[in-house]
Amino acid sequence: MVSRSLTESSGRALSASRAFPAFCVPKNFARSSVNSMRFPLPWASCLRWTMDCGSKTPMNNLASDTKNRGPEHPPASRGELTGFLMNMTANTGADSYMLVAIVHGEARNQARIVASNWQFDAIELIGRQLIATLAQGPWTASPGTLPAALTVSSAPDTDALINGEEARLLHVLGHAEVYSLALNVGRQRLFILFSSAQAGSIDLSTLARAQIECCYALSRTPHLIAGTATEDPLSDRERECLFWVSEGKTTDEVAVILGVSSNTVNSYITHAIQKFSASNRAMAIATAIRSGII
Amino acid sequence: MTRPALKDVDPGQPRATFGQVWPQGGSHGLTLADAVRRCRWMALDINADAFALLLAPPAQERARLVPCLDSDHPGIGFSKTIDADTEHVVQHVRSSTEPLWWSKAGDCASDTAPGSLSWVTRISPLVEDKAGIAFPVHAERNQCGLMVFAGDGISLSQDMLYDIHGRCFSLFAAVSRIRSDNPGLKRAMTRRELECLKLTANGYTSEEIARLLRLSVHTTNQYLTQSAQKLNAVSRTQAVAKALRLGLIE
Numbered sequence: 147m148v149s150r151s152l153t154e155s156s157g158r159a160l161s162a163s164r165a166f167p168a169f170c171v172p173k174n175f176a177r178s179s180v181n182s183m184r185f186p187l188p189w190a191s192c193l194r195w196t197m198d199c200g201s202k203t204p205m206n207n208l209a210s211d212t213k214n215r216g217p218e219h220p221p222a223s224r225g226e227l228t229g230f231l232m233n234m235t236a237n238t239g240a241d242s243y244m245l246v247a248i249v250h251g252e253a254r255n256q257a258r259i260v261a262s263n264w265q266f267d268a269i270e271l272i273g274r275q276l277i278a279t280l281a282q283g284p285w286t287a288s289p290g291t292l293p294a295a296l297t298v299s300s301a302p303d304t305d306a307l308i309n310g311e312e313a314r315l316l317h318v319l320g321h322a323e324v325y326s327l328a329l330n331v332g333r334q335r336l337f338i339l340f341s342s343a344q345a346g347s348i349d350l351s352t353l354a355r356a357q358i359e360c361c362y363a364l365s366r367t368p369h370l371i372a373g374t375a376t377e378d379p380l381s382d383r384e385r386e387c388l389f390w391v392s393e394g395k396t397t398d399e400v401a402v403i404l405g406v407s408s409n410t411v412n413s414y415i416t417h418a419i420q421k422f423s424a425s426n427r428a429m430a431i432a433t434a435i436r437s438g439i440i
Numbered sequence: 441m442t443r444p445a446l447k448d449v450d451p452g453q454p455r456a457t458f459g460q461v462w463p464q465g466g467s468h469g470l471t472l473a474d475a476v477r478r479c480r481w482m483a484l485d486i487n488a489d490a491f492a493l494l495l496a497p498p499a500q501e502r503a504r505l506v507p508c509l510d511s512d513h514p515g516i517g518f519s520k521t522i523d524a525d526t527e528h529v530v531q532h533v534r535s536s537t538e539p540l541w542w543s544k545a546g547d548c549a550s551d552t553a554p555g556s557l558s559w560v561t562r563i564s565p566l567v568e569d570k571a572g573i574a575f576p577v578h579a580e581r582n583q584c585g586l587m588v589f590a591g592d593g594i595s596l597s598q599d600m601l602y603d604i605h606g607r608c609f610s611l612f613a614a615v616s617r618i619r620s621d622n623p624g625l626k627r628a629m630t631r632r633e634l635e636c637l638k639l640t641a642n643g644y645t646s647e648e649i650a651r652l653l654r655l656s657v658h659t660t661n662q663y664l665t666q667s668a669q670k671l672n673a674v675s676r677t678q679a680v681a682k683a684l685r686l687g688l689i690e
Contacts, residue, residue, distance in 0.1 A: 290609030330578035330609070332535035358537075358602040362559040365536035394678030428677050429643030435684045438582040 224261075227370050230363050231261055231338075234356045239347045240340035241320060246281045247336050247371065257281060260336065260371055268319040276312055281337035286326040289361060293353050296324045297345050323348060327357040331364040333438050336371060379421045380439060387414040389440045392431045475615050476513040482589070482604055482611075483511065489570070489591035490518040493615065496533045496584035503527040505586060508615065522566050522588060529563065533576040533584045539605065541573040542566060544592065557598050566590075575605050577612035581620075581687060585612050620686060625670065629688060633667040636660055638689040641680045 235243045244262035257278035259269065269277070280296070287293040298308075298317045308316075316324070321341035325348060329336045338360055342348050364371055380388070383404070390400045397415075401408040415427060424430040434440045475493075483491045492510035505526070507519030532540065541554035542565040554560050554573045566572060572590035579585070587608040596604065632653070639649045646664070650657045668679035671686075683689045 288609065288613060290606035290611070290613070330537055332533070332537065332576070333578060333582050333584060335578075354606060355599070355602045358605050359559070361537040365538045368535065391677055392681035394674040394681075396675075425643035426645070428640050428680050431677055431681050432641035432643075432684060435681055436690075 224370055227363070227367055228261060228263075231360075232263065234360060235263070235340060238340055238352045238356050239342065239349045240325075241342045242340070244277070244339040244341075245336060245371075246277060246339065247334075248278055248282060264321075265319065268315075268321070271315055271319065272312065276308065277339075279308065280324055280339060281326050283326060286328050286337065287357070288328045289330055289357055293325050293327060293350055293357070295345070295348070296326070298322050298324070325353060327353070327360070329357065329361050329364060331361055331368075331371065334371065336364065380418055380434070381414075384414045384418040384421075385434075385440060387411055388418050388431055388434050391415065391427060392435065392440055472509055472615070472618060473513065475611055475618070476509055476511075478607070478611050479509070479511070479587075482607055483591075486573075486589060486596040486600060486604060487591060487593045488572070488589035489593070491590070492519040492522060492588045493612070494519065494522065494586045494588060496530050496586060503530040505530060505533075508585065508619075518590070521568065523568075526566065529566065529574075529586065532561075532563075533586050537576050537578070537605075539573055539575050539601065540566075541571075543571045544569060554594065554596065554601075557596070557601055559601070575608045577608050579609075579613045579616040581616075581685060583612075583616045585616075587612065625686065626688060628670050629667060629683075630663075633663045633670070634683070634689055636663040637667050637680055637683050640664065640676060641684060641689060 231243050231245065235241070242263050244264055245260040246262075247258045247260055249256045249258045257274040259274070259277070262269070283296060285294045285296045298313045298321065316322070320343040322343050323345040324339055324341040327338050327340070329338055338357070340348060340353065340356075386404060387400055390403055391397075395403065397408045397411050400411045404411065415430070418434075419425075419427065419430045422430045422433045424433055431440070479491045479493065483489070490511045493508045494505035495508050496505055505522070507516045507522075510516055510518040512518050529540070532538075539554070539560045540563045541560050542563050543555070544565070555562060560573070566574060566588060567590045570590040571592050571594060572588060573594060573596075574586050574588045577585045577587055632655075635653060636649055639652060644652065646657050646660045649655070650660045653660070655663075664676045664679070667683070668674070668676055671679045671682045673679040673682050680689075
């Protein structure tokens with residue numbers, strides 16, 4: 147995960163304790179509230195919003211006075227996204243945020259950091275691999291589910307996704323408690339990590355609200371997150387061909403379906419394979435499905 | 441994608457996602473009827489008369505919303521009144537999460553109407569003669585849907601908007617789980633078959649897989665043929681595609 151030398155050198159520098167801290171399981175939630183049939187979400191009846199309802203977020207201030215903000219509303223800039231995320235961080239009681247997209251590499255998933263106020267050192271020391279693990283861990287909450295905390299504490303643990311060194315690093319660098327929230331922006335999926343140096347300072351109900359609001363905000367700024375998910379390099383025809391091949395059609399059948407010659411179909415598919423720098427059809431199709439193109 | 445199992449989760453600590461709170465389809469009998477009941481509560485909370493969950497098909501099919509369930513469960517009634525042939529709505533659902541709303545033709549938006557809220561976008565009516573609000577929802581494996589509520593008396597606050605949208609998300613996750621849940625298939629596939637499929641998806645040929653897994657080429661091909669049969673696929677390419685879409689491999 148993290149480069150061993152980095153971890154060890156910093157581990158020595160950061161802490162003399164040999165007791166390996168590790169992260170422990172998500173915080174305890176009242177099971178009764180989870181099981182209650184009607185309002186399973188704790189924030190359903192919770193009025194502890196720290197923000198004014200309505201248009202007090204920076205994004206909304208930007209939106210003109212018209213109540214009818216259609217899709218033609220000009221999306222906010224990068225700075226405004228930062229302001230929005232900082233506002234969200236403050237509202238939830240967190241110290242830091244990190245907006246992460248997961249890029250599917252051949253071997254392992256890599257985190258691509260879209261925006262963050264983490265220290266540069268923290269990112270370098272912890273490494274993108276671990277950040278991807280943090281973002282996509284079993285504690286990650288989809289919209290509409292109860293956010294669960296990853297608390298980096300001192301419970302010794304060897305079997306976990308995050309080892310002792312990494313947990314200690316997180317703790318020392320001020321990410322003792324980390325929440326990972328999945329954001330659905332259309333079909334794109336991003337993750338936002340809210341973390342605080344003090345466990346328990348993040349307000350769960352505000353977090354759940356912030357999660358939905360971040361989805362909205364990012365929906366409105368597609369150009370800022372563009373390129374985070376795998377982009378679609380294919381032409382319409384290439385995509386169509388790949389789709390039909392993924393449905394089990396042979397080249398000749400695709401040619402009949404699309405009304406072109408089978409040589410053309412083959413050339414479309416070859417182009418698609420080249421664009422994905424895949425080694426064969428199966429890989430091109432797998433790549434396309436993994437990135438949501440077909 | 442499947443998440444790695446957290447081996448050390450204390451069973452006493454609820455890892456509280458709805459997937460775990462809601463019984464997994466089949467064994468505990470979570471049905472569409474339960475989902476419909478949840479929708480009814482939501483409709484009640486925002487004072488809507490009718491609701492419908494529509495699916496936005498994957499990119500290659502026609503841009504058209506397909507009814508999944510609605511307030512006339514077990515039949516499909518209200519969904520038929522929704523103007524499903526709206527490409528811009530489908531495009532919105534695929535690319536954005538912001539709620540959509542519309543008012544009755546010729547009706548000025550009142551204060552309780554969704555128009556006074558932040559983050560909502562006005563569109564032309566999806567349902568004739570009724571105001572309404574629609575929430576785009578997304579689930580694993582690129583599934584998209586639209587949860588539509590209609591009724592002239594719809595009223596909701598900004599907080600309710602977030603709350604309802606969150607509940608729509610978890611509902612859709614559960615519904616798509618019901619729809620795609622196929623525990624029999626998962627059990628039928630052996631570990632070796634899944635390994636071979638995964639390596640095929642990563643671009644390896646049978647020979648390479650055979651070398652990697654220390655099998656003979658014949659065995660590898662045998663595994664791939666078997667997995668294609670189990671997945672009811674005609675070629676190994678289709679088997680890979682199906683396995684990815686069903687979430688058997690990542």
